[in-house]
Amino acid sequence: MLEWPAVEGAAVLFHSIEFLQLFVVTFVLYWSLKSQRLRLGTLLLASVYFYARWNPWLVFLLIFTALFDFWIARGIEGTQSQPLRRALLVLSLCVSLGLLGFFKYTNFLLGLVWPVIRPLGATSDPPFFKLILPLGISFYTFETISYVVDVYRRRIPAERSLLNYMLFLMFFPHLIAGPIVRPGDFLPQLERLRSFDWSRVELGARLFLLGLLKKAVIADQLAQVVDPVYAAPAGFGSSALWAATVAYAIQLYCDFSGYSDMAIGCAHTFGLKLPMNFNLPYLSQNVAEFWRRWHISLSTWLRDYLYIPLGGNRGGRLATCRNILLTMLLGGLWHGAGWTFLCWGLYHGVLLAVHRTLPLPRWLGHSALVPFRVAVTFVLWCFGMVFFRARSIGDAGVVLSRMFVPTRGAELAPSVALVFGAIVVVVLLASLAARWMDLEGIARRAPVPVAAGALAVGLLLAQILSPDAGGAFIYFQF
Amino acid sequence: MHVQPRSNSHRAAKILLFAAIFFFCGELALGAFLDTAPLSVRFPEAALVLERARTQNPPPDIVFFGSSRFMAAIAPGEIDQQLRASHGERIPALLPMAVLGGDFVSTELLLDRMLAEGVRPRIAVIEVSPDLVGRPPHLLSAQLERLFGWRDVVHWLPELFEADWSALLTARLIPVYHYRRELLGWLVGRPPPYLFVPAPKPVAGPESAAQVVQAASNAQGVQRGLPAGTGPAGASETPDDPTHGVDRWARWLRRFRLSERCAEVLERVLARCQKEEITCILVEPPVASGHRALYGTDVVTPYRGLLERLGRDYGAPYFDFGDRLPDTSFRDDSHVNRTGAIRFSALIANALIEPLWFGGERGRPAPTDQVAP
Numbered sequence: 001m002l003e004w005p006a007v008e009g010a011a012v013l014f015h016s017i018e019f020l021q022l023f024v025v026t027f028v029l030y031w032s033l034k035s036q037r038l039r040l041g042t043l044l045l046a047s048v049y050f051y052a053r054w055n056p057w058l059v060f061l062l063i064f065t066a067l068f069d070f071w072i073a074r075g076i077e078g079t080q081s082q083p084l085r086r087a088l089l090v091l092s093l094c095v096s097l098g099l100l101g102f103f104k105y106t107n108f109l110l111g112l113v114w115p116v117i118r119p120l121g122a123t124s125d126p127p128f129f130k131l132i133l134p135l136g137i138s139f140y141t142f143e144t145i146s147y148v149v150d151v152y153r154r155r156i157p158a159e160r161s162l163l164n165y166m167l168f169l170m171f172f173p174h175l176i177a178g179p180i181v182r183p184g185d186f187l188p189q190l191e192r193l194r195s196f197d198w199s200r201v202e203l204g205a206r207l208f209l210l211g212l213l214k215k216a217v218i219a220d221q222l223a224q225v226v227d228p229v230y231a232a233p234a235g236f237g238s239s240a241l242w243a244a245t246v247a248y249a250i251q252l253y254c255d256f257s258g259y260s261d262m263a264i265g266c267a268h269t270f271g272l273k274l275p276m277n278f279n280l281p282y283l284s285q286n287v288a289e290f291w292r293r294w295h296i297s298l299s300t301w302l303r304d305y306l307y308i309p310l311g312g313n314r315g316g317r318l319a320t321c322r323n324i325l326l327t328m329l330l331g332g333l334w335h336g337a338g339w340t341f342l343c344w345g346l347y348h349g350v351l352l353a354v355h356r357t358l359p360l361p362r363w364l365g366h367s368a369l370v371p372f373r374v375a376v377t378f379v380l381w382c383f384g385m386v387f388f389r390a391r392s393i394g395d396a397g398v399v400l401s402r403m404f405v406p407t408r409g410a411e412l413a414p415s416v417a418l419v420f421g422a423i424v425v426v427v428l429l430a431s432l433a434a435r436w437m438d439l440e441g442i443a444r445r446a447p448v449p450v451a452a453g454a455l456a457v458g459l460l461l462a463q464i465l466s467p468d469a470g471g472a473f474i475y476f477q478f
Numbered sequence: 479m480h481v482q483p484r485s486n487s488h489r490a491a492k493i494l495l496f497a498a499i500f501f502f503c504g505e506l507a508l509g510a511f512l513d514t515a516p517l518s519v520r521f522p523e524a525a526l527v528l529e530r531a532r533t534q535n536p537p538p539d540i541v542f543f544g545s546s547r548f549m550a551a552i553a554p555g556e557i558d559q560q561l562r563a564s565h566g567e568r569i570p571a572l573l574p575m576a577v578l579g580g581d582f583v584s585t586e587l588l589l590d591r592m593l594a595e596g597v598r599p600r601i602a603v604i605e606v607s608p609d610l611v612g613r614p615p616h617l618l619s620a621q622l623e624r625l626f627g628w629r630d631v632v633h634w635l636p637e638l639f640e641a642d643w644s645a646l647l648t649a650r651l652i653p654v655y656h657y658r659r660e661l662l663g664w665l666v667g668r669p670p671p672y673l674f675v676p677a678p679k680p681v682a683g684p685e686s687a688a689q690v691v692q693a694a695s696n697a698q699g700v701q702r703g704l705p706a707g708t709g710p711a712g713a714s715e716t717p718d719d720p721t722h723g724v725d726r727w728a729r730w731l732r733r734f735r736l737s738e739r740c741a742e743v744l745e746r747v748l749a750r751c752q753k754e755e756i757t758c759i760l761v762e763p764p765v766a767s768g769h770r771a772l773y774g775t776d777v778v779t780p781y782r783g784l785l786e787r788l789g790r791d792y793g794a795p796y797f798d799f800g801d802r803l804p805d806t807s808f809r810d811d812s813h814v815n816r817t818g819a820i821r822f823s824a825l826i827a828n829a830l831i832e833p834l835w836f837g838g839e840r841g842r843p844a845p846t847d848q849v850a851p
Contacts, residue, residue, distance in 0.1 A: 456496075468659060
């Protein structure tokens with residue numbers, strides 16, 4: 001077993017004292033400096049430190065990626081020769097996807113091809129590498145690809161400042177798990193010197209707190225139900241598996257959207273805006289709407305840089321279905337190198353293709369059936385979650401078969417079921433409130449002590465309800 | 479949640495300022511609340527020990543105060559058996575009151591509370607060792623977690639900063655986070671996790687409730703605040719290694735200084751015992767040879783000097799059992815294993831309790847060197 005790189009620490013989590021220290025120092029330094037270059041330099045240094053705390057060697061990979069595509073984009077812009085422009089684009093894509101493929105898919109591919117080459121005289125076991133997956137590589141690879149492609153398409157000019165470009169890629173709030181930032185949205189924000197604005201800091205604090213509550217209070221708590229059940233699904237009964245699957249759906253949403261909220265909130269405090277990543281996906285009425293509300297920065301990236309270049313919906317129904325399937329399949333593979341993720345992508349591709357091809361009966365569109373449509377969409381998503389969470393296809397099969405065929409086995413204790421049910425109700429009510437009430441307006445109109453009290457109580461609650469050992473964010477592994 | 483930043487910067491600044499004030503007021507208020515909470519909230523182990531002292535029938539005649547070393551080494555059943563062999567049923571009632579991370583600070587608290595509840599033993603055996611009187615006291619963080627209020631923090635501030643300043647800051651400034659487990663346990667009636675799902679039953683046989691509780695406790699990491707290596711023998715399944723932990727102690731003992739505050743606490747304990755007419759015996763428990771080798775003259779001279787003075791002033795004899803057990807009796811460098819516990823308990827019974835309790839002259843036990851390990 002080959003191992004590289006060897007040095008690996010713990011990632012700095014947003015909900016840790018270490019991050020708080022890093023943030024406070026960076027925040028104070030950033031706003032006390034009067035020069036935009038120095039401010040951006042401070043952010044870049046903080047970002048390098050943030051990444052290096054996890055693995056100092058892999059910072060160089062990130063820096064290499066940034067430097068390489070910065071110069072490639074300058075080259076693309078600097079030449080009028082279309083073949084050369086295309087060659088540079090292909091080179092950039094090869095390097096970016098090659099690095100992603102090497103770190104993420106080498107062992108998966110080895111496992112795939114080995115049965116084929118074994119009869120040709122290979123040794124019995126494939127020479128698996130013990131590779132450390134660079135944190136955030138899937139995210140920053142997509143960002144750098146979108147930058148080079150946009151420059152190639154002449155949608156944006158190549159960035160003149162290396163500092164700006166590196167910060168676009170490495171800005172620590174979005175570095176590890178997104179949102180996937182578009183260069184056209186982010187780079188212009190770095191151009192002008194911003195004045196300190198308390199309202200953005202307050203907004204950032206609110207978003208960060210919301211994310212903290214989602215992560216520490218809900219996601220990390222639900223992990224205690226999900227992990228043991230999915231570690232040994234064959235030992236649990238049907239109701240426990242249903243509960244764990246629903247719990248995982250909520251955990252994943254709260255974990256990832258919590259991370260996104262914290263990242264967006266953190267960026268706001270530096271006067272920068274990151275794109276929205278979630279918009280109440282579990283209230284979607286069909287799978288297409290769901291994907292417009294779930295991991296929006298990835299969905300739109302896949303749409304703009306994969307689905308549309310593949311032909312989108314321009315080639316008839318069959319070609320559209322093919323493009324959807326391919327896009328979702330690759331979307332699944334983007335999440336992880338494994339059959340479970342491939343199945344998950346394929347499953348959603350099929351759902352989207354069916355949704356696009358087969359129109360629903362008119363009576364099903366009645367407004368009284370909105371809760372039914374929302375419930376069906378959620379349940380369909382939960383089935384996909386089984387593949388997303390299971391350790392293997394075999395485990396996923398066990399979970400699904402036990403979910404559909406009533407099976408006896410270990411069940412959740414009544415007290416656990418009660419707490420779990422309470423969490424589900426809280427999440428549902430919060431989602432409904434966010435959909436139907438103008439929470440932002442309420443916050444704006446609330447008297448200062450009430451708004452401040454809500455922030456303080458939220459923070460105290462987040463502290464007291466945090467589990468003893470909060471886990472890393474789920475999307476760090478992608 | 480997609481919102482635009484608002485333009486009212488002044489209002490936002492006021493909200494953040496008030497939120498910070500409310501937040502820290504909440505922290506301090508809940509911290510003060512915790513400081514005055516029943517002992518069972520922050521220090522449930524001590525509450526259990528006191529409960530045993532209060533309810534034991536017959537009431538304890540001899541109590542043992544100390545740390546995990548005493549917890550591991552004192553086997554009351556073995557002592558009872560040794561004494562019964564010579565004296566039948568007329569033997570003193572024993573009560574181990576050692577706690578994990580116990581030192582003179584926790585001993586003083588236990589003694590005070592025990593006496594306040596009307597439990598008055600005739601003999602108190604107190605664990606002593608250079609490791610309990612050095613500076614910074616290595617178990618002080620545990621006492622910060624479990625016992626200290628603001629007044630104690632001020633009193634011990636220099637040592638606390640030396641020991642673990644980050645624990646000091648979190649425990650005092652954000653107690654809601656630091657003591658979230660204790661607070662929840664107090665409010666709900668049982669500690670988290672509330673969503674604990676045990677592994678499904680193995681085919682071999684049902685999992686006992688004790689196993690489930692143990693697994694839950696392991697998952698929670700209940701020994702918060704205690705330094706590495708603090709724990710009774712048999713706490714883990716790793717094989718015995720009498721050299722384990724020596725390196726850590728070597729670093730700590732490298733520049734040994736007596737902690738005056740620790741000495742003061744021990745002195746207060748002895749004074750209180752003298753006042754209450756409780757005979758105090760200072761006992762140094764056995765440690766492995768690697769650990770003993772760390773006690774050079776720079777350690778032993780001030781330490782012995784302190785014990786001699788206290789023994790003189792308060793009539794508390796000192797017994798050094800440090801080298802009485804071979805290395806095979808140790809689980810790690812300073813905690814005995816089961817064999818060691820039986821041997822040490824026999825020593826305690828024969829060399830200490832026998833002459834003290836049954837001897838002609840009370841308070842004059844036989845010298846330890848008369849008893850072979």
